[in-house]
Amino acid sequence: xKKVAIIISSPPHGNAKGREALDIALATSAINxxxxxxxxxxxxxxxxxxxxxxxxxxxxxATFNMLELYxxxxxxxxxxxxNTKNLVKVEHNIACKVxxxxxxxxxxxxxxxxxxx
Amino acid sequence: MNDSLSYTxxxxxxxxxxxxxxxxxxxxxxxxxxTSHTIKNIFFYADGVYNGNKFTDPASDEFDLVSAWQALxxxxxxxLTICVAAAQRRGVIETNLxxxxxxxxxxxxxxxxxxxxxTIQF
Numbered sequence: 001x002k003k004v005a006i007i008i009s010s011p012p013h014g015n016a017k018g019r020e021a022l023d024i025a026l027a028t029s030a031i032n033x034x035x036x037x038x039x040x041x042x043x044x045x046x047x048x049x050x051x052x053x054x055x056x057x058x059x060x061x062a063t064f065n066m067l068e069l070y071x072x073x074x075x076x077x078x079x080x081x082x083n084t085k086n087l088v089k090v091e092h093n094i095a096c097k098v099x100x101x102x103x104x105x106x107x108x109x110x111x112x113x114x115x116x117x
Numbered sequence: 118m119n120d121s122l123s124y125t126x127x128x129x130x131x132x133x134x135x136x137x138x139x140x141x142x143x144x145x146x147x148x149x150x151x152t153s154h155t156i157k158n159i160f161f162y163a164d165g166v167y168n169g170n171k172f173t174d175p176a177s178d179e180f181d182l183v184s185a186w187q188a189l190x191x192x193x194x195x196x197l198t199i200c201v202a203a204a205q206r207r208g209v210i211e212t213n214l215x216x217x218x219x220x221x222x223x224x225x226x227x228x229x230x231x232x233x234x235x236t237i238q239f
Contacts (some may be wrong), residue, residue: 002231018164020203027223031231083161115127 004032005111008042012061013052019060020046021117026070035074035107036067038096042117043081048093064094078104121153122234127226128165130239132173132182138165141239142185151192155158158229159186159197165239166204168199171215183215190217199224 006025010017025034040047045061050057067075075096082088082098099107108114128135138174141159148154173183188228190197197207199209201220230236 002236004230016163023202024162024223025225028227028230030224031227113230115236115238 002112003035003110004028004113004115005037007037007039007114007116009040010117011041012050013055013057015090017117018042019113022060022063023068024115024117025072026066029070029072032113033074034072035076035111036072036111037076037078037104037108038098039078039081039104041085043077043085043087044076046077046087046092046094046096047090059063068095076104081092086103090093099100121155123232124154124156125150125226125229125233125236126156126159127236127238128159128161128168129163131164131167132170133167133175135164137239138168139180139182142182142189144237144239146189147197149189156193156195157233158197158225159190160226160229161197161199162203162223162226163200164207166199166207166209169199169204169215169218170209170213172213173215187215187217200226 006021008018008021012018025036028034050061075094076099077096079098079100126141128141132138145156145159148156157176168183168186175181186197189195197218198221199218200223204220
């Protein structure tokens with residue numbers, strides 16, 4: 001069992017990074033302790049009612065609800081990234097804890113493996 | 118500081134177009150030839166699966182990364198594993214899978230992360 005952080009800093013839909021990050025989070029959660037961090041453009045994953053079918057993409061964001069089913073409870077979003085995108089007051093589609101940069105650094109410090117997407 | 122560590126390498130860059138897989142190769146080669154550390158698993162994910170496409174055909178004066186991975190795997194008895202789901206989406210399947218590469222699942226990566234001392238992503 002290792003403490004593994006999955007950092008999602010890419011926006012959804014422009015590339016497959018968020019989707020493949022989610023796949024890794026779910027697949028590795030059986031034998032590792034997974035924490036997920038949404039930072040930078042990754043915070044756009046938290047917007048509900050997205051319609052990726054218009055750009056011929058599948059709505060994989062709905063699958064983020066699987067995190068809870070897989071007992072991945074350590075899901076965090078960077079407050080300053082939300083601030084930058086003016087998304088502080090927007091309701092999130094996934095259960096997550098809003099954390100400041102200091103907490104983010106502290107949490108990343110205790111991880112054994114960090115994978116960035 | 119003479120303790121040797123075991124490594125998992127996660128490669129997400131393609132065989133051509135970005136530097137990351139080339140850098141991963143240089144890292145792996147240096148680690149194996151100049152240190153006492155070992156590599157348990159080299160796992161190709163996302164665009165990294167293109168490293169296992171045997172149809173990759175660089176010009177004669179360019180570095181052939183796919184062949185280089187194969188030579189490295191043979192020399193050091195390494196496992197080159199490719200995420201089957203990521204590979205299928207990108208058209209890397211049994212038919213065009215280069216020698217020494219194995220299609221596998223993310224469970225393999227998960228186990229490898231657990232069992233090794235260090236995991237490095239490229």
